[in-house]
Amino acid sequence: MVRPIEAETVRLKAYRFQLQPELAQAASLFAWSHALRFLWNWMLAQRRDAFRASEGRVRVSYHHQAAQLPPMKAVFPWVGLVPSQALQQTLLQLDRAYVNFFEGRAKYPDFKRRSGAAPGIRWPQGVEINGRCVWLPKLGWVKARMSQRLEGIIKNATVRFDGLRWHVSIQVEQTVEVPAKRETPEIAIDLGVDESIAVSDGRFFRLPVASKAEERRHSTLCRRVSRCVVGSRRHARAKRRRLVFVRRIGNRVNDARHKITTTLAKNHGRIVGEDLALRRLTRSARGTVDVPGKNVALKARLNRALLGQGHAETVRQLAYKLSWCGGELTKVNPAFTSQTCPHCGHVCAQNRPTRDRFSCVACGHNSHADTLAARNILAAGQAVSARGGSREPAKREPTRLRRSLRLSAGIPAL
Ligand SMILES: [Zn+2]
Structure with missing residues (x-):
């Protein structure tokens, strides 16, 4: 071509x-x-x-x-x-x-x-x-x-x-x-813990992050390091073993990430993703909101320690790879994208009975929760471009609590 x-x-x-x-x-x-x-x-x-x-x-x-x-x-x-x-x-x-x-x-x-x-x-x-x-x-x-x-x-x-x-x-x-602008199918991605990347067209990509057994091995290696006298040769050796182990997992994850982002960037002209900075405010440790289990937080911590999902890196790679092949990445505010029903618009936390099921309490619409979130992100991205380009998500009016916090912190309220 x-x-x-x-x-x-x-x-x-x-x-x-x-x-x-x-x-x-x-x-x-x-x-x-x-x-x-x-x-x-x-x-x-x-x-x-x-x-x-x-x-x-x-x-x-x-x-x-x-x-x-x-x-x-x-x-x-x-x-x-x-x-x-x-x-x-x-x-x-x-x-x-x-x-x-x-x-x-x-x-x-x-x-x-x-x-x-x-x-x-x-x-x-x-x-x-x-x-x-x-x-x-x-x-x-x-x-x-x-x-x-x-x-x-x-x-x-x-x-x-x-x-x-x-x-x-x-x-x-x-x-x-300068690559020509591409008119290939537009998609959106939802970044998660179980399914690393859920695409709005129903595909899933899973990064090979640390398995249960590897997490156990990692804690064993950490324990060994902590039991050595700091500065001893044994300590240096134990640290090296742990580093070799962690690096191997990290390399594996990064290799897979590069392959996924390359595939996505080559086949799509525009990808809509979540604005991760806003996501942190709106949907804290994802999964803990949906299923208030103890393991989720623990697993999230372990994942982080072992170079877990690294969503920010995924987004960074998508952005530059897309720009190199004539595509573009749009970021949208992900607030409520995992709780909104695309059929009737009902927004409710009860719409998600389990971590990966979405079932609307108002109209009964059923779907995989992550795919649905990605579809909502896609809709938000299309709404942004229909409005005429400003990709900055609308700022929310500060609540009274936040306003008072701002005042007490000595920062003038706008
Ligand atoms: Zn509904």
Whole structure:
């Protein structure tokens, strides 16, 4: 099939490969990531202290901190061993973390622990690849498992240790045709716990999340970790075993997720999904509302611990994959979509006698609860586009309780 070419556009794409550094290279990478963690913590403390001491009037800038790098290298010679650009990139990351905090997109940046996630080591230029290796300035050629052909101009590379292995993420700039708008069937998805994704056309997709047996195994592994002396070799070994186990499940889930989102994005022009931020307010731990069982909450917690459903990631993948093939993702407020009868419009919690059955108490309409929720989401999405495009769900009038809470919190009511 030949699609009409409208124009060309530039997009960024990241490829992630496992690195297989030599012993000496791995030693350098570990040393650098510890130095970068030190730099992050030092500069974060400096920003925090300056902000506090001036009661919020002084904000330390990136340039102010970058100017401190040369004297810092003189005092801590091991900081000078790190590629200079990686040091600057860490300061830029910190600066971005601050901007995100002040603009309300993120929480306050954290100090990084030795045992936690280290800042990635980023090279903003000078990265090259050949068939088997990645060239990283100051480190040299590093063996990598190049599982895909890279297309585009290399913009930067970030190297990270995930607790078991080193990975490199290479960002490239690709010039691609703007895909033509597609007129394929419109669907909606409902994201759940038992059936991970219920599609409005009656299909279900289930992510291979941790089984009962795997949950038991996970708690055994956790117990073993907690019974070791912290810092001992036995402790390190137990933690590693647990990480290998959790990572295997996570990889399995992520692989399945990619396959599902690719299939959906390739076959549909528009997908309507729930706005997850609003869902949290309206339908707390889904399932606990429907069936007030104890196991639901427990299972939800376990799922989260073992990289459970990860709905936000599913939505993120759908959004970018759809935009790459000319489709679009619409988000709607999911309030009451699992309780509304599509036949008579009756809204009632009793419409759901069990977790997966929907049976209207007013007209007797019967359906699978998740499919029905997806159909309601589809209807909501179509109503949004019929209204003329504004995809922001209508804001509800604040109730008296919420209004008074807002006032007591010192935030002026609108
Ligand atoms: Zn009904």
